[in-house]
Amino acid sequence: MAEIQGSYDDLFSAVPGALADLLDAGDVGASVAVFVDGEPVVDVWGGFTDTDRTLPWQRDTIAGVWSVTKTMTALCALVLADRGELDLTAPVARYWPEFAAAGKDGVLVRHLLAHTAGLPDWDGPTTAEDLYDWPSATARLAAQAPQWEPGTAAGYHSLTQGFLVGEVVRRITGRGLGEFFADEVAGPLGADFHIGLSAEHDHRVALSIPPLSRDEDYVSSAPGKTAPPTAGAGIRVRDGNSVAWRRAEIPAASGFGNARSVALVQSVMACGGTVRGVRLLSQAGSARAWEEQFRGEDRLLGMPMRYGMGYGLFGNTYGWSGWGGATVMIEPDARMAVSYVPNQMREPGEDYRGLEVVMAAYDGLKGLRA
Structure with missing residues (x-):
């Protein structure tokens, strides 16, 4: 059996077992x-950070968590x-006047968060390098017309959501999304999560490893669809492993952290806005x-989805997963947050690892409640 490092409550022994x-x-x-x-009952890690399995995964190892x-x-x-x-029911153009172009004056902020804005990708070819130019990427989105009447349908805004929400945040605060997150969320919580990773952390990064039989030119495709969720962008594993990607602020996909930092941050949501005496939100x-914003078939993912304000809704829980398998699940009734951050990718339609970890956590929760 693989050697697992870290600590855990005995009630939750199924979780390190699952890992x-x-x-x-x-x-x-x-x-x-x-x-x-807001406190860890499981904080474990194991395996290696490299394909040759020579560098052990450490307590402070971080990895890209994609979405x-x-x-x-x-x-x-x-x-x-x-x-x-910020008024989530207000038109985006209230904060970003140029965004009203091409019939988008009726797009509301909540549409951006729920993938219903009709802007799931950029018009025309888009490369990874285009994503590193914030002014250009956001100006293109502001200028283009929506692909459907905003609010009437959902289509996963795989990369564009981060630029759309991030530009609203920038217009209000004068700070990029990564800087705002660092100052107002990660900093106060002491969370080791970064959107725009500085060079001092490069040595801690476990690069993404493509699925078996794939190489670093692998591009994800949505379940049931031939077009990838990154649509016109065609982001490859090698792009996500590049220094340029780490330095960029791509708020829908370029975050770096580990399971500890992801679970700590999202414990804010699980615990009614306050964790370890740090209050970020009211209850x-x-x-x-x-708050459900959409229920139905997602045009891009090709499957039924429920979206809240920036999170996927799954029964009484909410959260999201990323390309490559990273997962976070929030259970507000139990004040629990579960996170899984791997470096080994699997084919999207065959990856249930995050679910396995979540179900193992529920086994521990039963014991805690007994």
């Missing part, structure tokens, strides 16, 4: 965390809304995350 099983099944490395009432970053961006918007600086402000 060991995944590593034994061929995964390279990962970290897992479960927080209840789990969206939950961090959503939290920033909810913080501003709770402070009264009502945190509850806005699971």
Whole structure:
């Protein structure tokens, strides 16, 4: 059995067991965390950070979490809304006047958070390098017309959501999304999560490893669809492993952290806005995350979805997963947050690792409640 490092409450022993099983099944490395009432009941890691399996995964190893970053961006918007600086039901153009072009004057901020704005990708070819130019990427979105009547349908805004929400945050605060997150969320909590990673952290990064039989030119595709969720952008594993990607602020996909930091930040949502004496949101402000904004077939993902304010809704829980398997799940009734951050990718339609970790956490929760 794979050797697991870290600590855990005996009631939650199924969680490190699940991680060991995944590593034994061929995964390279990962970290897992479960927080209840804002405190870790599981904080474990194991495996390696490199494909040759020579560099052990350490306590402070971080990895790209891809679309789990969206939950961090959503939290920033909810913080501003709770402070009264952002009206989630207001037109985006109230904060970003140029955005009203091409018939988008009726697009509301909540449409951005719920993937219903009709801007799931950019018009025309888009490369990874285009994403590193914030002014250009946002100006293109402001100029183009929506692909459907905003608010009437959903289509996963795989990369564009972060630029759309991030530009609203920038217009209000004068700070980029990464800077705002660092100052107002990660900093106060002491969370090791970054949107725009500085060079001092490069040595801690476990690069993404493509699925078996794939190489670094691998591009994800949505379940049931031939077009990737990154649509015109065609982001490859090698792009996500580049220094340029780490330095850029791509608030829908370029976050770096580990399971501990992801679970700590999202414990804010699980615990009604306050964790370890740090209050980021009111109870009502945190509850806005699971206000249903859309229920039905997602045009891009090709499957039924429920979206809240920046989070996917799944029964009584909410959260999201990223390309490559990173997952965060929030259970507000139990004040629990569960996170899984691997470096080994699997084919999207065949990746249930995050779910396995979450179900193992529920086993521990039963014991805690007994």
